[in-house]
Amino acid sequence: MKPFTYERADSPAAAAAAVARTPGAKFIAGGTNILDLMKLQIETPTHLVDVNRLALDRIEDIPGGGVRIGALVRNTALAADRRIRKHYGVLSRAIVAGASGQLRNKATTAGNLLQRTRCPYFYDTAQPCNKRAPGSGCAAIGGISRQLAVIGASDHCIATYPGDMAVAMRVLDATVETVSPDGGTRAIPIADFHLLPGDTPQKENALRPGELITAVTLPAPLGGRHFYQKVRDRASYAFALVSVAAVIHPDGSGRVALGGVAPKPWRVDAADAAMKHGSRAVAEPLLAGARPAGDNAFKLPLAERTLALVMSEAKAA
Amino acid sequence: MTHEPVAAEAATPLLSRRDALLAGGATITLATAPAAALGQPMPAPTGADAQAAAAPVLMEVSMEVNGTARHLRLDTRTTLLDALREHLQLTGSKKGCDHGQCGACTVIADGHRINSCLSLALMHEGSRITTIEGLGTPDRLHPMQAAFIRHDGYQCGYCTPGQICSAVAVLDEIRAGVPSHVSADLEAAPAPTNMEMRERMSGNICRCGAYSNIAEAMAELAEHGA
Ligand SMILES: Cc1cc2nc3c(=O)[nH]c(=O)nc-3n(C[C@H](O)[C@H](O)[C@H](O)COP(=O)(O)OP(=O)(O)OC[C@H]3O[C@@H](n4cnc5c(N)ncnc54)[C@H](O)[C@@H]3O)c2cc1C
Ligand code: SF4
Ligand code: FES
Ligand code: FES
Numbered sequence: 001m002k003p004f005t006y007e008r009a010d011s012p013a014a015a016a017a018a019v020a021r022t023p024g025a026k027f028i029a030g031g032t033n034i035l036d037l038m039k040l041q042i043e044t045p046t047h048l049v050d051v052n053r054l055a056l057d058r059i060e061d062i063p064g065g066g067v068r069i070g071a072l073v074r075n076t077a078l079a080a081d082r083r084i085r086k087h088y089g090v091l092s093r094a095i096v097a098g099a100s101g102q103l104r105n106k107a108t109t110a111g112n113l114l115q116r117t118r119c120p121y122f123y124d125t126a127q128p129c130n131k132r133a134p135g136s137g138c139a140a141i142g143g144i145s146r147q148l149a150v151i152g153a154s155d156h157c158i159a160t161y162p163g164d165m166a167v168a169m170r171v172l173d174a175t176v177e178t179v180s181p182d183g184g185t186r187a188i189p190i191a192d193f194h195l196l197p198g199d200t201p202q203k204e205n206a207l208r209p210g211e212l213i214t215a216v217t218l219p220a221p222l223g224g225r226h227f228y229q230k231v232r233d234r235a236s237y238a239f240a241l242v243s244v245a246a247v248i249h250p251d252g253s254g255r256v257a258l259g260g261v262a263p264k265p266w267r268v269d270a271a272d273a274a275m276k277h278g279s280r281a282v283a284e285p286l287l288a289g290a291r292p293a294g295d296n297a298f299k300l301p302l303a304e305r306t307l308a309l310v311m312s313e314a315k316a317a
Numbered sequence: 318m319t320h321e322p323v324a325a326e327a328a329t330p331l332l333s334r335r336d337a338l339l340a341g342g343a344t345i346t347l348a349t350a351p352a353a354a355l356g357q358p359m360p361a362p363t364g365a366d367a368q369a370a371a372a373p374v375l376m377e378v379s380m381e382v383n384g385t386a387r388h389l390r391l392d393t394r395t396t397l398l399d400a401l402r403e404h405l406q407l408t409g410s411k412k413g414c415d416h417g418q419c420g421a422c423t424v425i426a427d428g429h430r431i432n433s434c435l436s437l438a439l440m441h442e443g444s445r446i447t448t449i450e451g452l453g454t455p456d457r458l459h460p461m462q463a464a465f466i467r468h469d470g471y472q473c474g475y476c477t478p479g480q481i482c483s484a485v486a487v488l489d490e491i492r493a494g495v496p497s498h499v500s501a502d503l504e505a506a507p508a509p510t511n512m513e514m515r516e517r518m519s520g521n522i523c524r525c526g527a528y529s530n531i532a533e534a535m536a537e538l539a540e541h542g543a
Contacts, residue, residue, distance in 0.1 A: 006393045030435075036417060076429070101517050102420060106429075
C-alpha cells in the first residue's frame with residue numbers, strides 16, 4: 001500500500017470539499033473494496049476522507065411512499081430492514097446473495113454501488129488494462145473471458161459490473177442522491193448512474209470529482225413477487241456468472257434486470273414489455289446485440305434459462 | 318475420538334498466549350515517530366507537497382480491545398488485523414489471505430463480525446473490539462469454544478479463531494432476524510437450521526474441511542443456549 005494521509009469528515013459537504021481540495025484524495029466507507037485495491041496498488045489515493053461518522057446511516061420513509069436509504073447504511077442492516085423485506089424483497093435477496101456475512105456488515109450502500117470490476121486482468125498489474133491504466137490496451141480481449149461481459153462492452157473494455165445490490169436497485173428504479181463540493185445536490189436515476197465503457201472505461205459512473213453519495217431513494221412499493229436468482233460457480237460467496245432480478249405481477253407483467261453480463265445492471269424497456277409472453281420473448285430484446293468474447297458465450301443461454309426458471313416460479317406461486 | 322488430544326493442544330497455546338500478554342499489560346507505541354507526525358493528523362498534501370506524502374504517515378487511535386482501553390500510534394496504512402497482531406500481540410486473529418476472502422481475521426467490532434484485514438485501525442476510533450482472546454480463556458471457555466472442542470470443529474486450528482468469532486456473531490444475527498440467502502421466507506424469523514449455518518458461515522474457509530462439525534457445534538449451541 002502507498003502511504004496516505006487520513007482525516008475523518010464531520011459533514012457531507014465538508015467531506016466532498018475535502019476530496020475536491022486534495023489531489024488524489026478518495027472517500028473511504030466500509031473499506032472492503034478500496035483497501036483490497038490499495039493493497040494491490042490498483043488504487044493509490046494520497047489522502048483518505050473517512051465518511052463513517054457522517055449521519056447517513058438511517059432508512060427513512062418518504063412522505064407519499066418510498067424510502068430513503070442513507071449512503072452509510074450497512075448491507076446487513078438494509079437487507080434486514082422490515083420495510084425492505086416486506087416491500088422490496090428483490091433488494092434484500094440481492095444483498096444476501098452477495099459477499100459474506102462479515103463483508104455485508106461493513107459494506108455500505110454507496111460503497112457497494114461503486115465497487116469496481118472483478119476482471120482478472122484489472123487485478124493483474126503485469127497486464128495492460130484500459131480501465132486501470134488508460135490507453136495501455138485490454139488483456140481480456142483475446143484472453144480468458146469466461147467472467148466477462150457479453151453485452152454493452154466496447155473494443156476498449158469488456159469488463160462486467162460485478163455487484164448484486166445495484167441490479168435490484170435498477171429493477172426498482174432507484175435514484176442516487178449526491179452533494180457536490182460547492183454544496184449543491186443532485187438526484188441521478190440509477191439507469192444513468194453506471195456508464196458503459198465506450199473509449200473511456202476508466203470513467204465508470206456519473207459522479208463528478210469530490211461528489212459524495214448521500215442516499216439512495218426507492219419509489220413507492222411496486223407490489224408483485226420479487227426474485228433475485230444468482231448463478232455462480234459455488235453455492236455461496238462467489239460473484240455472479242449471471243443473475244436475474246425481477247418483479248412479477250399475478251397477470252405475468254413485470255420488470256427484469258440482469259447482472260453479471262454487462263458493464264452495468266442490464267435492463268431494456270422492450271424486454272419488460274414482453275414479460276407476459278415467456279422467457280424467449282423477454283430474452284430476445286434483453287440480449288439483442290450481444291457480442292460474446294468466446295469463453296463467455298454460455299452466458300446467453302444461461303441468462304435465458306435463469307429467466308425461464310424465475311418466470312416459472314412466479315407462475316407456480 | 319482420536320482427534321481429542323490434538324484438539325486440546327490446538328486450543329491451548331492460542332488462549333494461553335493471551336494470558337501471558339495480559340500479565341505484561343503493555344501499551345504499545347512505536348519506538349520512533351517523526352516529530353511532525355505526533356499529536357494531530359497531518360494536513361493533507363497539496364501540490365509539490367504531494368511528493369513528500371510518499372513517506373509513511375503516523376496517527377493516533379484509541380479503542381477498547383477485549384475490555385481494555387488501548388492507545389496506539391500507527392502508520393495510517395495499518396489494518397485492524399495488523400494493529401491487533403503486530404502492535405497488541407493478540408495473535409489469535411489470523412492472516413489467511415489479507416483480502417477479505419477467507420475469514421481467518423474475523424473479529425467482532427461493536428457487536429458485528431467483520432474482516433479485520435479489510436478495515437483500517439484508524440477507522441475504529443472509539444470502537445469495542447472482541448477477538449478470540451476476549452471471548453474466553455482455557456479455564457473459562459466461551460460456550461462456542463467449548464462446543465467446537467466437543468464437536469471436533471477443527472483440525473490444524475488456523476481458521477478456528479475466525480470461525481468461532483464468526484459463529485458467535487451468526488447466532489446473534491439469527492436471533493436479530495437478519496435474513497440469509499437460504500431463508501425461504503424473508504419476513505419470517507430465520508431458524509437455526511444446518512443449511513442456515515452453512516450459508517452464514519460461507520465467509521470462513523477451512524482448508525481442513527471441518528465444516529460439518531462446525532455446523533453441528535453451532536446447532537447444538539443454538540438449540541441448548543449459550
Ligand atoms: C471476497 C469478496 C467477495 C465479494 N463478493 C461480492 C458479491 O458476491 N456480490 C457483490 O455485490 N459484492 C461482493 N463483494 C464486494 C462488496 O460488496 C464491496 O466490497 C462493498 O459493497 C463495498 O462497500 P464499502 O462500503 O466497503 O466500499 P469502500 O471500499 O469503502 O468504497 C468503495 C468505493 O466507493 C467510494 N465511496 C464510498 N462511499 C462513498 C460515498 N458516500 N460517496 C462517494 N463515493 C463513495 C470509495 O471512494 C471507493 O472508491 C465482495 C467483496 C469481497 C472482498
Ligand atoms: S476488460 Fe476492462 S478491466 Fe478487464 S483488462 Fe480489459 S480494460 Fe481492463
Ligand atoms: S485474512 Fe482477512 S479474510 Fe482472509
Ligand atoms: S482447521 Fe485447519 S483450516 Fe480450518
